[in-house]
Amino acid sequence: MVTGGVTKFAKAHPAMDFRLMVKRAYDYALKDVPGLTAERIDGTRISYFSDHFTRQLKAASMVQDYLGMNPKGSVRIEWGGATGGECFQAAYEAVASGRMDICLAAGFETMSRVQTWKGNEFIALASDTNFDFPLGGFYTGYYALMVIRHIYEYLRLRKFADVKDEREAQRLAIREGTRIMSLVSVKNHLNALHNPYAQYPKRLTVEDVLRSEMISYPLTREQICTMSDGAAVAVMCTEERAKEFTDRPVRIVGVGTGTDTMRLADRPFGKVPLMPHERARDYEDLPYPGVHSFRAGRAAGLEAYRHAGITNPNQQLDFIELHDAYASSEIQTYEDLGLCKYGEGYAFTERGDPFLKGIDYGFPTPRAGAIPVNPSGGLIACGHPVGATGLMQGVFAFWQLQGSIRKHFGDATLQLPNARRGAIHSHAGTGSAVTVSILERGFR
Amino acid sequence: MRARPPTYDKFRDVQAELDRSGAAIFRDADGVESLVIKFPYAINYIHSYAEDSPFFLGLAEGKLKGSKCRRVKCGFVYATPRSHCMVCGSPTEWIDLPKRGRLHSWTTCHFGSEAFLKETPYNLALVEFPGVGSVLLARLKDAVEEDLYVGMPVEARFDPNPKYSITDVWFVPSP
Numbered sequence: 001m002v003t004g005g006v007t008k009f010a011k012a013h014p015a016m017d018f019r020l021m022v023k024r025a026y027d028y029a030l031k032d033v034p035g036l037t038a039e040r041i042d043g044t045r046i047s048y049f050s051d052h053f054t055r056q057l058k059a060a061s062m063v064q065d066y067l068g069m070n071p072k073g074s075v076r077i078e079w080g081g082a083t084g085g086e087c088f089q090a091a092y093e094a095v096a097s098g099r100m101d102i103c104l105a106a107g108f109e110t111m112s113r114v115q116t117w118k119g120n121e122f123i124a125l126a127s128d129t130n131f132d133f134p135l136g137g138f139y140t141g142y143y144a145l146m147v148i149r150h151i152y153e154y155l156r157l158r159k160f161a162d163v164k165d166e167r168e169a170q171r172l173a174i175r176e177g178t179r180i181m182s183l184v185s186v187k188n189h190l191n192a193l194h195n196p197y198a199q200y201p202k203r204l205t206v207e208d209v210l211r212s213e214m215i216s217y218p219l220t221r222e223q224i225c226t227m228s229d230g231a232a233v234a235v236m237c238t239e240e241r242a243k244e245f246t247d248r249p250v251r252i253v254g255v256g257t258g259t260d261t262m263r264l265a266d267r268p269f270g271k272v273p274l275m276p277h278e279r280a281r282d283y284e285d286l287p288y289p290g291v292h293s294f295r296a297g298r299a300a301g302l303e304a305y306r307h308a309g310i311t312n313p314n315q316q317l318d319f320i321e322l323h324d325a326y327a328s329s330e331i332q333t334y335e336d337l338g339l340c341k342y343g344e345g346y347a348f349t350e351r352g353d354p355f356l357k358g359i360d361y362g363f364p365t366p367r368a369g370a371i372p373v374n375p376s377g378g379l380i381a382c383g384h385p386v387g388a389t390g391l392m393q394g395v396f397a398f399w400q401l402q403g404s405i406r407k408h409f410g411d412a413t414l415q416l417p418n419a420r421r422g423a424i425h426s427h428a429g430t431g432s433a434v435t436v437s438i439l440e441r442g443f444r
Numbered sequence: 445m446r447a448r449p450p451t452y453d454k455f456r457d458v459q460a461e462l463d464r465s466g467a468a469i470f471r472d473a474d475g476v477e478s479l480v481i482k483f484p485y486a487i488n489y490i491h492s493y494a495e496d497s498p499f500f501l502g503l504a505e506g507k508l509k510g511s512k513c514r515r516v517k518c519g520f521v522y523a524t525p526r527s528h529c530m531v532c533g534s535p536t537e538w539i540d541l542p543k544r545g546r547l548h549s550w551t552t553c554h555f556g557s558e559a560f561l562k563e564t565p566y567n568l569a570l571v572e573f574p575g576v577g578s579v580l581l582a583r584l585k586d587a588v589e590e591d592l593y594v595g596m597p598v599e600a601r602f603d604p605n606p607k608y609s610i611t612d613v614w615f616v617p618s619p
Binding site (some may be wrong): 011015052057066094115117118121124129130131132134135136137138140141142144145146148149152156162166167181213214215216217218261263264265266267268269290291 | 455458470472474476478480485487491496500516522523524526530531542543548549552553554555556557558559561563566568570577578579580581582583589593594595608610611
């Protein structure tokens, strides 16, 4: 990867349609590497999630011609919430296969065209329309079902195992779980204060998060990402070409994908696919994945780590930009990606491992800096224009590894010292598809 | 007919104007003006339940049907039916599920997509049945958030006036 660009994500960009948003991100990316011109680009991969939001089929064709890319090759990428992450990997594959020397990945979404609750309806059409959608058409409800079970498996049956009264034990566990989820929400919103691209940067307390409007129990408004308009682009090329454009390229050293059943109700009860640092005896009594964990995320992580030669992600990754559409799914994803064992996500959060060093979050984070997660602010604070989101993560990770956060953010607070290797993680509805890509500094 | 719709600096005001007249101009902080219009967008869709049809016809008769893999060595039992087994690929056969089960997980939705907002708050439940390998997502009625817990016994109820939708079945707390 040699360059990238992002439009500021916003609730609505009435002055820009999807073509102009992509063009702005694209112009920014090209400006950053003066040697790279449109003629040099061999082809494109263009991603957006929903034709319902655009009400324009084949919108990717209109991006292609707006950018002046015809008659070069292109293909539209769509894979639910993981659309952007898939687009990132599609461009990587176009180059890695030898088909192209230089490939542009571009993604966008324009979600402001309908009211929020109609938007929820469009998104929920990405759940089974026979069995799931007619019950409420509501993704937050599905993730709430998942986190209630996650809390049951890992807090009720462990931390509150001694409480005799079943209902009381479950209430205590949910209270504890939602308190810890709120720490994630505080972290991501607060990190985003230093990211000018973020849609909802703000300083919150745990109480603010817990007291915000209840959307689907136990998930409150501040624990959930919002809908956005936005675009992002990334340019991939061969190592040879990369040297022509920048002395600070970033190498893509691992890609992984995974899938799971569309319906939550079909998730089986089997065994955990183990990370190299885990043992079968860690999970003897754990029915997996059920609805508490994202098996697709584990599969994608395993493939990407294997590809990149990573055997212990905590020690071999410097940061992760992951798909926190919900504060709950960020904690679930810590476990899927092996940052801690299954069941340790809440303790891992409380110890502070995924927090940034040197930022005062308003509560103790003793191990802050151990493995920063979503230093950019993640989806919760940056917004989630679906087709752009995974590429946005790629661009933020790219700048992080280049050491160019100050240049692009106008603020160096989020620049991790000496970041050499990071991961990005993109996730589709209830974990039905996940991508993980590993990026590494490609210069000394 | 006026030549030019009214101009607003706040998008909120644009939306209000769209509700009134269907057209407005949004002027952003840089002075860029964008013409915004609003129009209805509705369709009638013809949907076949195809191989899932017996499940929905069963609901109309007050029956909860699952499916079981025909391959003896597999025999996986699905609470949410499918006509071919996800584990081994063999055809499945229809079976009657028990009408009583337990909550595998639950939530109370205070919002929903536009079509369901008027029904809020409503409960969603994943219901597990003894001897069945997967679970079923359904509405849970006659109970409020405070009553619900994982493991709670529940039983099925059926709509006497079926709409041929998954909402023809719902669960209630079991005594």
